[in-house]
Amino acid sequence: MLILDAHLDLAMNALEWNRDLTRPISEIRAREVGKTDLPDRGRGTVCFPELRRGNIGLVVTTQIARYAKPGHPLPGWHSPEQAWAMTQGQLAWYRAMEGAGELTSIRTKDELDRHVALWAREERGDDKASRRPIGYILSLEGADSVLTFGHLEQSVADGLRAIGPAHYGPGTYAFGTNATGSLGVKGRELIREIDRLGLILDATHLCDDCFREAMDLFQGPVWASHSNARTLTPHNRQFTDDQIRELIDRGAVIGAPLDAWMMVPGWIRGKTTPEGVGLKLEKMAEHIDYICQMAGSANHSGVGTDLDGGYGREQCPMDLDTIADLCRLPDLLKARGFVEGDVEKVMSGNFLRFLREALPRG
Secondary structure: OOEEEEEEOHHHHHHOOOOOOOOOHHHHHHOOOOOOOOOOOOOOOOOHHHHHHOOEEEEEEEEOOOEOOOOOOOOOEOOHHHHHHHHHHHHHHHHHHHHOOOEEEOOOHHHHHHHHHHHHHHHOOOOOHHHOOEEEEEEEEOOOOOOOHHHHHHHHHOOEEEEEOOOEOEOOOOEOEOOOOOOHHHHHHHHHHHHHOOOEEEOOOOOHHHHHHHHHHOOOOEEEOOOOEOOOOOOOOOEOHHHHHHHHHOOOOEEEOOOHHHOOOOOOOOOOOHHHHOOOOHHHHHHHHHHHHHHOOOOOEEEOOOOOOOOOHHHOOOOOOOHHHHHHHHHHHHHOOOOHHHHHHHHHHHHHHHHHHHOOOO
């Protein structure tokens, strides 16, 4: 069964974590033994061989670079120009991976259909399956790096197809997780420009006030690449039931993440452990089921793992060694009463349907 992961920070891992994602996960982990600069060193879960092993043939992957002006509560680049340059370095890495045959850029409906057909054909026994390119849709997580709308137009020409205006804290255009405030003039202008350019709006990370304003203003396609329900995990990072209903009414698909603190209430980073709370992949199935019950169907749930998004095995389900273990999720959903067709929708079908409607023809 083809799996689509709607949120991975591949370029961030390659450039800022200095991970060669073309190599086996055992080798990537071994090269980080003894390093203490980051809490997830030696605990990564994502690389190209593991994506292929898990039949994860299509991913939404990010450009990400926060601008942290003086007094900003979070780390980031010290000028918007540096943030822009970082996203361009990430783009260069994606291009290099295309040249190496590891990735292929998906920008249009036709490219999407050809790629899905390729993976379906090779699943039937083609001996090139172990080297088939992984399709990627480019998304911008946090809009701080958008220097001007001319720069945004350039990004669209370069393949950008989705954008989340906010990340954590206060941003240039919107307030994100753990922050509050309105979009303001610049934020509203950005939302209109996203609409004009035909981009997908990613509602993930928008604070409640900005979510409300963005939904009122934006007329185009909306998804939530990696978010859970606030009822199950009380925190402003997750969506309220009313927000989930609104996203469903807008035709959105909501990707379920695997970051433990978004799955388990009261998780304390660096202290709580997956083993200590018994966190397993079944919890992901529970969060997906919750969205499906709210929707009254399996048409609005998907997978958006956010694996290796600044954390590793120390902060994800204890029975997950690598991203390839996503292939066990279908059986967990079936154990909850999901029929085969609905499982296929969750694993890739819903996001594929959404993309076929949202991407340009060509």
